[in-house]
Amino acid sequence: MKEITAKEAEQIHGEKSPLVFLDVREVEEVQEGKIPGALHIPLGLLEFRMQELDKKQPYLLVCRSGGRSGRAAEFLESHGFDVTNMTGGMLEWEGKTE
Template identity: 45%
Template sequence: MTVPSVEVNEVPAELGGKVLLDVREADEWAAGHAPGALHIPMSELAGRLGELPADSELYVVCRSGGRSARVTQYLNANGWDATNVDGGMQVWQATGRPLVGEVEGAEPEVV
């Protein structure tokens, strides 16, 4: 099964009704994430599907693209319009896209 994917630079800076879903774990999220992203760890996704908008296009991101590819397949098989973000947050940071963190006094980073 082919997973629909986009490069980081194809994710719009202004999501405008689309959702960037970050499926990394809590410690990864806290260290650094995209502003405005929705955080639902892959391990919690099945129990939190109700938090996903049914009528929005979803961009799914993790650290490097592996977990998000699996989540994208799962979501598309269950009626969502999901696209994997190739290279994940590592490429996001490397290309200078904005990051915010939850760790006080620490520069946001992708771990």
């Protein structure tokens, strides 16, 4: 599984990147703030909503600390998606939130 740090993700977020940020935290967590423009699908619903995702699109998975997004990345990767996990999660994200 590919991984990048929150700091590297912040740099990518500020550039013209093809990566789509996919936040797999719970609704209550996202209400506290998420990365601007990030798609939100809670981990528990990912299996049922993965048809909403495009296999031609690379995704950067985000959660609170990097654990759930790592599990989500493994799951999506096993279904043919191009994914990268953001280690450290939102705990280490210092960029803007919405």
